[in-house]
Amino acid sequence: MSAPASKSPATLHDVAREAGVSLATASRSLNGSARKVNESYRLRVVEAAQRLGYTTNLFAQAVAKGSTTTVALLVADIADPYFSSIAAGVIDAASEENLVVTIAVTGRDSQRELDTVRALRGQRPRVMILAGSRTTGSPFEEHLRAELSSFEDTGGKVAFISQDAAPFATVLLDNHGGARDLAVALAGLGYRDVAVIAGPAEIRTAQERLAGFTAGLAEHGVRLPAERIIHADFTRDGGYRGTQELLAAGAGVDLIFAVNDVMAVGVVSALRDAGLVPGQDIGVAGYDDIPTVRDITPALTTVRIPLEDVGRRALRLATGTAHDGDGTGASAGFGAIPTETVIRESTPPR
Amino acid sequence: MSAPASKSPATLHDVAREAGVSLATASRSLNGSARKVNESYRLRVVEAAQRLGYTTNLFAQAVAKGSTTTVALLVADIADPYFSSIAAGVIDAASEENLVVTIAVTGRDSQRELDTVRALRGQRPRVMILAGSRTTGSPFEEHLRAELSSFEDTGGKVAFISQDAAPFATVLLDNHGGARDLAVALAGLGYRDVAVIAGPAEIRTAQERLAGFTAGLAEHGVRLPAERIIHADFTRDGGYRGTQELLAAGAGVDLIFAVNDVMAVGVVSALRDAGLVPGQDIGVAGYDDIPTVRDITPALTTVRIPLEDVGRRALRLATGTAHDGDGTGASAGFGAIPTETVIRESTPPR
DNA sequence: CCGAGGCTGGTAAGCGCTTTCTCTGTTACT
DNA sequence: AGTAACAGAGAAAGCGCTTACCAGCCTCGG
Incomplete structure (x- = not known):
C-alpha cells in the first residue's frame, strides 16, 4: 500500500497540507462549490486526496451543510418480496440522485414503527418513506402523525406508500379498484362460491382489497357471506392456516381470494396438502x-x-423530482398507480 | 402540537436553555455518559427535550465522538430472496446493538461494487458487510481489497459472506460441501444422467457449487460431461434460458441441478413450458x-x-459480539455454516 | 495612470455535539 | 476549625467540514 495506514482516516486538513493549499481551497476543489479554483491547484488537491486515500466524511459534511444525503425507508419485513421489490425501486431512484438509503424494519408493529421513526429522525434524513401497511385505530397512529408532521416542519419530506395518509404525500395504490376489477373478471369466468382469506382486520390495505373485491362480486350479483371471510396473518403461513380453517368449516367453495400473493401461495399449499x-x-x-x-x-x-416503480415514484415524489415520462410511461400525474388484472391458470373458466 | 414548529429541528443548545442548564449538562443527561448528573437536573433536561421534540442529531454526535452507529451492507440485488433474507438477519442483529443499516446494491458489477465501497466509506460505518458473490479474476478485485484494507486500517471492520476473502472476516458458506452432499444424496436416489445449470463462470459461489456437485457425483461413479454444464445468468431467467439451451441440445437427462434456487425455479418453468x-x-x-x-x-x-442466521452472524462477527448459544444453537465457532440437504418431490427416487 | 471591479486564496466563524478541564460547593477527616 | 478529597456544573476546546468574509492581484475604462 502507498497509503500510510494511519489509525484514523485522512481528513481534509491532511489533504490540504499535503497539497500545500488552504482548507478552503481543498474543500472547494473536492466537493462541488459555486466558486472556481485554479485548475493547477485543483489537480494538486485531487492528487493529494488520491494519495492519502481520502474520502469526504459525509457526516461532518452534513453537519456543516445542515443537510444530509440520506433517505430512510421503513418496511414491515424486508424479506417479503413485496417490500424488497419496493426497496429495490427506492434504492435505484435514490442512487440516481446520489442519496443513500437506510432501511429499518418495523414488523407491522405500530409501537415499533413509532419508535423507529423517532430514532430515524436522529439521522436527519432528507426524506422518510413509510411502506408498512397503515392500520386503523392504532393508538399510536396519532403520535406517528405528530412525529412526522414535526419532521416535516423541520424541513424533512415524508412519503407514504399505499393509502392516502392525510397531509403527507402518498403513492396511492388503488387497492379497492384493483380488487374490484379482479372480482369482476373472476365472476365473469363463472365463479360463484367465493371465500376470502383477508388479512388482519385492522390493516387498511387488507380492508380495502376486501371491500373492493366484495363490491366487484356484487356487480355480478355474487354475495360474499361473512362466514366466508377469514382473517389471518398477512404472511404465507397466515394464508395456509386460513385455508385450513376454511376447509375445516366445510364450505363448498369454488374460489379463494387471498388479499396478497404471499398468502395466496400459502393457500395453494394448504389446498394441495x-x-x-x-x-x-x-x-x-x-x-x-x-x-x-x-x-x-x-x-x-x-x-x-409495478412494485419497483412504486418505490421509485415514492422517492421522486418526496424529493420533488417529477421526472416523468420514464419506465412504464403510464400515469403522469399523481393519481393512483394503475393496476392490472392478470388471469393465470389458477382460475380457469368454470 | 405544543412544539413551536420552527423551521429547523431543536438543538441541544435549545434544550439546555429551555431547561436552564449548561450545554454540557444537557448532553450528559440525554446521551449516556460516565459522569453522573443530579437527578433533578436530568429530569428538567429530559422534560425540556420532550417539550421541544428534540432528537439527538446523530451526525453531529458521530462527528464529535469520531465514531458512528452505521452498518453498511452491500448486496447484489435486494429483491432477490437470497439477499433480502440475509439483509433481514443483518438488520435484526444490528437493531439489537442499536446500529442502523444502510443498504447499497451493486448488481453483481465489480466496478460498481468498488465505487459503492468508496462512497460508503464516506459514511464511516462501523462495519461493512459484503454479501455479493465474489468473482475471480476481476481487475477490480485488487482495488477492492486495497480499499477495504485501508478501511480496516482506519478503524472499520469488514465481513464477507460466502467464500474466504483472505485477510477479512468471513461467514463461510460451505458451497463445495453442501453441493457434494446433495450430489451424493441424488446419486443415491438413482440419478445418473445429470446436467448442471451453472452460474456465470467467474462467480466463485457458482464455481464451488459446481465443483462440489461434480465431486459428489464422482463418488458414485457418475460422470458430468462438459457439454452438460451450461453457464447462465444467476437469475430466474438465466435458469429458464439455460434449460431451453440444454433441451435444444437434445441431451437425455434425468436430473438438472441449478446452482441456486432462483435459477432452479426458472428450470422448472422451462421444463413445464x-x-x-x-x-x-x-x-x-x-x-x-x-x-x-x-x-x-x-x-x-x-x-x-440458514440465510437470516448468516446475516446475523456476519454482523456479530464484525462487531465482535460473539453472543453464541442463541437461535439455532448450532455451530459455536467460526467454522463454515452447516448446510443441510433437503430432498423434496422434485427429485423422487429413480 | 489610477481607481473600480472581478477573481480567487486564505482566514476564521460556525454546524450540533462531546469531553477535558476549571472551578465552586460539599463532605470527611485530623 | 482547617484542610484534603471529592463531586458535579459549566466554560471552552475540539470533531471534520462549509462558507461568509477579507485581502491581494489583475484587468479595464476613463
Whole structure:
C-alpha cells in the first residue's frame, strides 16, 4: 500500500497540507462549490486526496451543510418480496440522485414503527418513506402523525406508500379498484362460491382489497357471506392456516381470494396438502404479482402492481423530482398507480 | 402540537436553555455518559427535550465522538430472496446493538461494487458487510481489497459472506460441501444422467457449487460431461434460458441441478413450458432453500442455508459480539455454516 | 495612470455535539 | 476549625467540514 495506514482516516486538513493549499481551497476543489479554483491547484488537491486515500466524511459534511444525503425507508419485513421489490425501486431512484438509503424494519408493529421513526429522525434524513401497511385505530397512529408532521416542519419530506395518509404525500395504490376489477373478471369466468382469506382486520390495505373485491362480486350479483371471510396473518403461513380453517368449516367453495400473493401461495399449499388440486378443484387468486407467483403451479391469478416503480415514484415524489415520462410511461400525474388484472391458470373458466 | 414548529429541528443548545442548564449538562443527561448528573437536573433536561421534540442529531454526535452507529451492507440485488433474507438477519442483529443499516446494491458489477465501497466509506460505518458473490479474476478485485484494507486500517471492520476473502472476516458458506452432499444424496436416489445449470463462470459461489456437485457425483461413479454444464445468468431467467439451451441440445437427462434456487425455479418453468413434467420426467434440484421453493410444484430439492442466521452472524462477527448459544444453537465457532440437504418431490427416487 | 471591479486564496466563524478541564460547593477527616 | 478529597456544573476546546468574509492581484475604462 502507498497509503500510510494511519489509525484514523485522512481528513481534509491532511489533504490540504499535503497539497500545500488552504482548507478552503481543498474543500472547494473536492466537493462541488459555486466558486472556481485554479485548475493547477485543483489537480494538486485531487492528487493529494488520491494519495492519502481520502474520502469526504459525509457526516461532518452534513453537519456543516445542515443537510444530509440520506433517505430512510421503513418496511414491515424486508424479506417479503413485496417490500424488497419496493426497496429495490427506492434504492435505484435514490442512487440516481446520489442519496443513500437506510432501511429499518418495523414488523407491522405500530409501537415499533413509532419508535423507529423517532430514532430515524436522529439521522436527519432528507426524506422518510413509510411502506408498512397503515392500520386503523392504532393508538399510536396519532403520535406517528405528530412525529412526522414535526419532521416535516423541520424541513424533512415524508412519503407514504399505499393509502392516502392525510397531509403527507402518498403513492396511492388503488387497492379497492384493483380488487374490484379482479372480482369482476373472476365472476365473469363463472365463479360463484367465493371465500376470502383477508388479512388482519385492522390493516387498511387488507380492508380495502376486501371491500373492493366484495363490491366487484356484487356487480355480478355474487354475495360474499361473512362466514366466508377469514382473517389471518398477512404472511404465507397466515394464508395456509386460513385455508385450513376454511376447509375445516366445510364450505363448498369454488374460489379463494387471498388479499396478497404471499398468502395466496400459502393457500395453494394448504389446498394441495388437503388433497385438492388448486385451480382445478378450487380457484385461487392473489394480489401484488410478486415475481414468484408466475412460477408456482398453477401460476397464480393476481393483480399486478409495478412494485419497483412504486418505490421509485415514492422517492421522486418526496424529493420533488417529477421526472416523468420514464419506465412504464403510464400515469403522469399523481393519481393512483394503475393496476392490472392478470388471469393465470389458477382460475380457469368454470 | 405544543412544539413551536420552527423551521429547523431543536438543538441541544435549545434544550439546555429551555431547561436552564449548561450545554454540557444537557448532553450528559440525554446521551449516556460516565459522569453522573443530579437527578433533578436530568429530569428538567429530559422534560425540556420532550417539550421541544428534540432528537439527538446523530451526525453531529458521530462527528464529535469520531465514531458512528452505521452498518453498511452491500448486496447484489435486494429483491432477490437470497439477499433480502440475509439483509433481514443483518438488520435484526444490528437493531439489537442499536446500529442502523444502510443498504447499497451493486448488481453483481465489480466496478460498481468498488465505487459503492468508496462512497460508503464516506459514511464511516462501523462495519461493512459484503454479501455479493465474489468473482475471480476481476481487475477490480485488487482495488477492492486495497480499499477495504485501508478501511480496516482506519478503524472499520469488514465481513464477507460466502467464500474466504483472505485477510477479512468471513461467514463461510460451505458451497463445495453442501453441493457434494446433495450430489451424493441424488446419486443415491438413482440419478445418473445429470446436467448442471451453472452460474456465470467467474462467480466463485457458482464455481464451488459446481465443483462440489461434480465431486459428489464422482463418488458414485457418475460422470458430468462438459457439454452438460451450461453457464447462465444467476437469475430466474438465466435458469429458464439455460434449460431451453440444454433441451435444444437434445441431451437425455434425468436430473438438472441449478446452482441456486432462483435459477432452479426458472428450470422448472422451462421444463413445464417444454411440455415436460418436472420431477417426474426430469428431476430438479437447487441450492439455498429460499422460502418459495417449498411452495412451488413440485417442491424443490435443495440445500438449506440458514440465510437470516448468516446475516446475523456476519454482523456479530464484525462487531465482535460473539453472543453464541442463541437461535439455532448450532455451530459455536467460526467454522463454515452447516448446510443441510433437503430432498423434496422434485427429485423422487429413480 | 489610477481607481473600480472581478477573481480567487486564505482566514476564521460556525454546524450540533462531546469531553477535558476549571472551578465552586460539599463532605470527611485530623 | 482547617484542610484534603471529592463531586458535579459549566466554560471552552475540539470533531471534520462549509462558507461568509477579507485581502491581494489583475484587468479595464476613463
